[in-house]
Amino acid sequence: MSLTLDTAVSPMAAPPAEPGYWRSVFARLRRDPVAMVAGLILLAIVLMAIFAPWLAPQSPYSTSMLHRLQPIGSPGFPLGSDELGRDVLSRLIHGARLSLLIGVMPVINAFVIGSAIGIVAGFVGGRTNTVIMRVIDVFYAFPAVLLAIALAGALGAGLVNSLFSLTVVFIPPIARVAESVTTQVRSVDYIEAARASGARSLTIIRRHVLGNVLGPIFVYATSLISVSMILASGLSFLGLGARPPMPEWGLMLNTMRDAIYVNPWVTVLPGMMIFTVSICFNMLSDGLRSAMDVKL
Amino acid sequence: MSHQARKEDSRNAAPLVTSDPRDRGGRAQPLLRVKGLRKHFVIKRDLLGRPLSRVHAVDGIDFEVRKGETLGIVGESGCGKSTTARLLMHLLQPDGGEVIFDGDPVGTRGGLSLREMRRQMQMVFQNSYASLNPRMTIEESIAFGPQVHGVGRREARQRARRLLDQVGLLPERFAQRYPHELSGGQRQRVNIARALALEPRLLILDEAVSALDKSVEAQVLNLLGDLKQEYGLTYLFISHDLNVVRYVSDRVMVMYLGKVAEVGDSEALYRAPAHPYTRALMSAMPSLEPGRRTQTAPLAGDPPNPIDLPPGCRFCPRCPLAVDLCRGTEPELAALPGGGHLSACHRADEVQSAVSNPQPSVEESV
Amino acid sequence: MSTYFLKRILYVVPITLAVSFFCFSLVHLSPGDPMDAVVSADAPREVVAMVERAYGFDRPLPEQFALWVSRALQGDLGLSAANGRAVTAEVFAALKNTLLLALAASLIGFTLGCTFGLLAGYWQGSLLDRLVTGFAVGGVSVPHYWLGMLLVIVFSVELNWLPSSGAGPGSSNDWAFEWAYLRHLILPAVTLSVIPMGVVTRTVRAMVAEILAHEFVEALRAKGLAEKRVFLHVVKNVAPTALAVMGLQLGYLLGGSILVETVFSWPGTGLLLNNAIFQRDLPILQGTILVLALFFVLLNLIVDLAQARLDPRIQRS
Numbered sequence: 001m002s003l004t005l006d007t008a009v010s011p012m013a014a015p016p017a018e019p020g021y022w023r024s025v026f027a028r029l030r031r032d033p034v035a036m037v038a039g040l041i042l043l044a045i046v047l048m049a050i051f052a053p054w055l056a057p058q059s060p061y062s063t064s065m066l067h068r069l070q071p072i073g074s075p076g077f078p079l080g081s082d083e084l085g086r087d088v089l090s091r092l093i094h095g096a097r098l099s100l101l102i103g104v105m106p107v108i109n110a111f112v113i114g115s116a117i118g119i120v121a122g123f124v125g126g127r128t129n130t131v132i133m134r135v136i137d138v139f140y141a142f143p144a145v146l147l148a149i150a151l152a153g154a155l156g157a158g159l160v161n162s163l164f165s166l167t168v169v170f171i172p173p174i175a176r177v178a179e180s181v182t183t184q185v186r187s188v189d190y191i192e193a194a195r196a197s198g199a200r201s202l203t204i205i206r207r208h209v210l211g212n213v214l215g216p217i218f219v220y221a222t223s224l225i226s227v228s229m230i231l232a233s234g235l236s237f238l239g240l241g242a243r244p245p246m247p248e249w250g251l252m253l254n255t256m257r258d259a260i261y262v263n264p265w266v267t268v269l270p271g272m273m274i275f276t277v278s279i280c281f282n283m284l285s286d287g288l289r290s291a292m293d294v295k296l
Numbered sequence: 297m298s299h300q301a302r303k304e305d306s307r308n309a310a311p312l313v314t315s316d317p318r319d320r321g322g323r324a325q326p327l328l329r330v331k332g333l334r335k336h337f338v339i340k341r342d343l344l345g346r347p348l349s350r351v352h353a354v355d356g357i358d359f360e361v362r363k364g365e366t367l368g369i370v371g372e373s374g375c376g377k378s379t380t381a382r383l384l385m386h387l388l389q390p391d392g393g394e395v396i397f398d399g400d401p402v403g404t405r406g407g408l409s410l411r412e413m414r415r416q417m418q419m420v421f422q423n424s425y426a427s428l429n430p431r432m433t434i435e436e437s438i439a440f441g442p443q444v445h446g447v448g449r450r451e452a453r454q455r456a457r458r459l460l461d462q463v464g465l466l467p468e469r470f471a472q473r474y475p476h477e478l479s480g481g482q483r484q485r486v487n488i489a490r491a492l493a494l495e496p497r498l499l500i501l502d503e504a505v506s507a508l509d510k511s512v513e514a515q516v517l518n519l520l521g522d523l524k525q526e527y528g529l530t531y532l533f534i535s536h537d538l539n540v541v542r543y544v545s546d547r548v549m550v551m552y553l554g555k556v557a558e559v560g561d562s563e564a565l566y567r568a569p570a571h572p573y574t575r576a577l578m579s580a581m582p583s584l585e586p587g588r589r590t591q592t593a594p595l596a597g598d599p600p601n602p603i604d605l606p607p608g609c610r611f612c613p614r615c616p617l618a619v620d621l622c623r624g625t626e627p628e629l630a631a632l633p634g635g636g637h638l639s640a641c642h643r644a645d646e647v648q649s650a651v652s653n654p655q656p657s658v659e660e661s662v
Numbered sequence: 663m664s665t666y667f668l669k670r671i672l673y674v675v676p677i678t679l680a681v682s683f684f685c686f687s688l689v690h691l692s693p694g695d696p697m698d699a700v701v702s703a704d705a706p707r708e709v710v711a712m713v714e715r716a717y718g719f720d721r722p723l724p725e726q727f728a729l730w731v732s733r734a735l736q737g738d739l740g741l742s743a744a745n746g747r748a749v750t751a752e753v754f755a756a757l758k759n760t761l762l763l764a765l766a767a768s769l770i771g772f773t774l775g776c777t778f779g780l781l782a783g784y785w786q787g788s789l790l791d792r793l794v795t796g797f798a799v800g801g802v803s804v805p806h807y808w809l810g811m812l813l814v815i816v817f818s819v820e821l822n823w824l825p826s827s828g829a830g831p832g833s834s835n836d837w838a839f840e841w842a843y844l845r846h847l848i849l850p851a852v853t854l855s856v857i858p859m860g861v862v863t864r865t866v867r868a869m870v871a872e873i874l875a876h877e878f879v880e881a882l883r884a885k886g887l888a889e890k891r892v893f894l895h896v897v898k899n900v901a902p903t904a905l906a907v908m909g910l911q912l913g914y915l916l917g918g919s920i921l922v923e924t925v926f927s928w929p930g931t932g933l934l935l936n937n938a939i940f941q942r943d944l945p946i947l948q949g950t951i952l953v954l955a956l957f958f959v960l961l962n963l964i965v966d967l968a969q970a971r972l973d974p975r976i977q978r979s
Contacts, residue, residue, distance in 0.1 A: 134676075137677070138677060138680040138681065138684070141677050141680070141681050141955060141958065141959050141962070142681070142684075142917070142955050142958065143913055143914045143916065143917030143918060143954075143958055144914070144917075144918075145914070145917050145918040145920065145921070146917035146918075146920075146951060146954055146955065146958075149920060149935060149939075150684075150685075150688060150947070150951045153688075153935070153938075153939040153947055154688040154944075154947070188426050189421050189423050189426035189427040190426060190427050190428050190429045190437075192382075192387050192421070193419075193421060193427050193428075193487075193490070194429075194440065195387055196385050196387060196414060196418065196419050197414060197418075197440065197441035197444055197445075197490075197494060198410070198411045198414035198415065198441070198444055198445060198494075199440070199441075199444040200444075203444060207429075207432075207440070208429050208432075211429075211431045212429075212430075212431060226802075226803050230803075230804075230805045230806075233805060234805065234807060234921050237807055237921065237924075238920070238921070238924060238936060238939070239939075239940065240939065250805075253807070253808060253811065257811065257925075260811065260814065260815060260819060261819055264815040264819050264820070265815070267811060267815070268808075268811070268812060268815065270808075271805055271807075271808025271809075271811065271812070272808075274805045274808060275803060275804050275805060275808065278803040278804070278805065279799060279800060279803035279804075281803075282799055282802065282803045283799065286799070
């Protein structure tokens with residue numbers, strides 16, 4: 001669902017919420033070979049990011065004009081070197097940190113903020129709901145990429161700015177899904193019974209709504225991570241995100257692009273990493289969804 | 297205004313409700329009094345959002361519930377009985393009218409607050425499964441209400457376990473279970489326990505037994521009877537099942553299209569209905585006697601459209617006794633001679649005396 | 663039916679206003695004096711004063727907005743801060759090229775996507791299905807700018823079959839329907855088509871599978887309906903959603919082409935945006951985003967109305 005943030009195509013129905021439901025979902029997920037492989041690869045990359053300083057053979061910042069653009073397999077540069085003579089392997093390993101960060105953080109932020117907005121809108125209903133959702137709709141008037149670039153372009157280059165822009169981009173779709181699921185849950189009898197016992201709205205949300213609503217929103221949010229990774233690296237590719245000399249996969253694609261005629265295959269590697277992470281997240285998310293889809 | 301003489305009822309003998317410390321006004325004062333209750337739903341709006349057409353789900357009803365009695369409310373789907381229940385609990389905002397609980401108006405300044413009202417009036421819903429949060433244990437669900445009103449966690453749980461015992465579910469076995477692990481009848485017992493956890497004086501049962509198998513229904517009805525005796529409760533029993541209503545109620549109220557058609561003592565209503573609609577309902581009840589079969593369709597005409605109401609009496613299009621007066625003027629809910637029995641029909645006394653297809657009393661039909 | 667249509671069309675007005683306001687405020691979002699974005703720092707005082715008056719920076723914000731909107735309605739989106747040319751002219755010239763690219767990409771993406779989706783949906787669970795699904799998942803996961811680079815490496819650098827940049831020979835900015843120019847279109851269009859192809863494939867496949875599983879299809883077959891007829895029936899049911907998705911994808915292509923255009927130096931709105939960002943040319947940035955967003959709003963409107971026409975259930979809600 002890259003770059004589309006389509007909430008309409010797969011309508012999010014509130015799943016049956018018995019406890020033990022999630023346990024069975026994860027049991028089913030464990031039996032899905034594709035999802036498991038994807039999960040393991042992701043785990044490996046995350047570990048690589050965490051232990052980067054110990055795994056990388058060289059510093060990602062040390063340049064060497066003598067050894068510019070070495071091909072793959074050169075001595076001392078197992079995956080070649082970039083246009084400033086830095087070891088590509090080390091940069092790739094260190095790059096995992098930044099790239100994962102700018103890919104995942106916006107979705108986490110948007111999950112928190114978007115869920116809050118959507119749940120409140122869905123629970124309160126009525127005119128407040130309409131007003132809130134209309135404001136959200138305005139952001140939907142922009143294609144995601146355009147919005148991200150517009151914001152990042154206006155705010156200026158930099159990591160924080162691109163994190164902010166991407167968070168803003170992902171809040172509307174998450175809010176929409178949150179509102180939709182909350183509206184479904186809200187009209188169920190046990191919520192009315194809770195109101196009948198005199199509980200205040202906040203209490204009802206906390207004890208009755210959240211547990212039943214956060215699950216589907218979370219699953220939807222996971223499907224956005226791959227889009228986020230591509231967009232975030234894309235922003236760096238345009239020079240709007242991470243700035244040189246930071247090791248980040250998108251930025252590496254940008255800076256090495258001019259060398260495409262001299263040392264083509266080295267330039268491919270960072271993109272390969274983005275692709276791998278993105279596809280793994282997608283497969284995990286798909287697996288999660290189909291594990292939830294089983295008729296009980 | 298409606299005026300009812302008090303009547304001592306021999307069947308479900310009301311226990312001494314005056315022993316409740318919250319009681320005000322003693323037995324003479326009705327526990328619940330409803331005046332002009334009104335609720336409409338907008339179904340079509342114009343371009344600017346202004347309402348174009350409405351459904352008057354509840355269109356100005358008046359009734360009383362006396363302390364210690366069981367008032368049954370019957371009617372077809374769409375007559376407004378469930379809406380009334382929700383209006384009483386203030387789960388829906390009334391568009392007009394008053395609700396007076398034991399002399400105190402509810403929801404207005406100086407009267408009973410909503411929160412206080414909910415400590416005295418509770419409801420059991422029809423859908424036993426949907427009424428319980430699937431992610432909470434039975435004990436947690438029951439304890440939730442008291443906790444909301446300040447009862448400590450441990451005490452609330454103890455209360456929950458006591459109540460489980462009272463409704464016939466062993467606390468050791470059921471307290472930690474989840475709703476999906478219980479049968480329909482067991483869940484309804486839990487719902488009753490949950491409603492009682494707040495120690496209410498009035499319990500609204502909105503089709504509470506309708507979804508249960510007959511044998512289970514009987515058990516739950518018996519339980520309700522026992523609880524009523526024990527706690528000195530007052531019941532508002534809403535159902536579409538006329539037999540059950542007759543069995544449990546002291547008085548019965550018949551609703552049609554958002555208004556009260558008839559109110560009266562249970563036996564009297566069943567035996568000699570004073571409204572054509574009630575009469576049609578009674579004759580539609582399948583009889584246990586092979587000799588008495590329904591020869592003609594009890595109700596003619598199309599089911600009503602609650603949006604485009606005809607002027608005059610709402611029941612006109614289907615009423616076999618309709619005359620011009622009925623089509624022109626809407627009848628008021630008025631008392632019949634003898635007191636205690638009210639009907640909203642211009643020709644009520646004729647209907648009452650023309651008992652052509654009466655429902656014999658329970659004893660007679662066996 | 664007409665109330666829905668009317669409401670939907672009227673809804674465009676507040677959306678357009680909101681979108682315009684957002685574009686307008688971009689200038690004020692960016693750090694620094696908005697004046698710097700419009701005129702260079704070492705310009706003579708008279709020029710600065712004149713620009714200030716023309717843009718109305720000395721007036722309160724609502725007035726500025728009104729001024730900007732009224733000018734925009736007349737077709738005047740200001741002057742580029744980098745080269746002083748009229749923004750409107752630049753944007754529309756670039757838009758032509760982007761539309762061309764988007765149309766080409768959608769043509770490839772949609773036809774292939776529908777085909778693959780239909781095939782996979784019909785032969786669910788088969789090897790073909792799994793291949794197609796895998797390919798589609800890859801398609802939606804791939805960073806398209808990277809894919810572009812890959813294609814350039816393979817077809818331009820290694821094989822030297824296709825050009826790697828520009829819209830035409832001599833990196834001209836105009837385009838004509840000749841092979842010399844078409845060569846330049848191939849790689850960018852293919853690159854851009856991959857993501858919509860993936861999305862359409864997945865959508866169509868899911869819908870076809872769902873419809874085939876419906877009992878009424880079994881009933882139709884039991885009645886002896888020819889397979890071809892069943893197929894037409896499936897298509898009829900899938901069409902509204904598929905068309906909606908395709909319409910949306912076309913919209914995203916317009917906005918998302920920036921990355922691909924950057925890789926291939928395709929002279930479209932994306933490249934224009936890219937340059938504008940780096941030269942801090944805010945009038946061009948504003949103008950481009952405004953035009954693209956409005957295009958997207960228009961596209962959404964058409965898609966919604968078309969879908970309502972095809973699917974009567976929507977109007978009732």
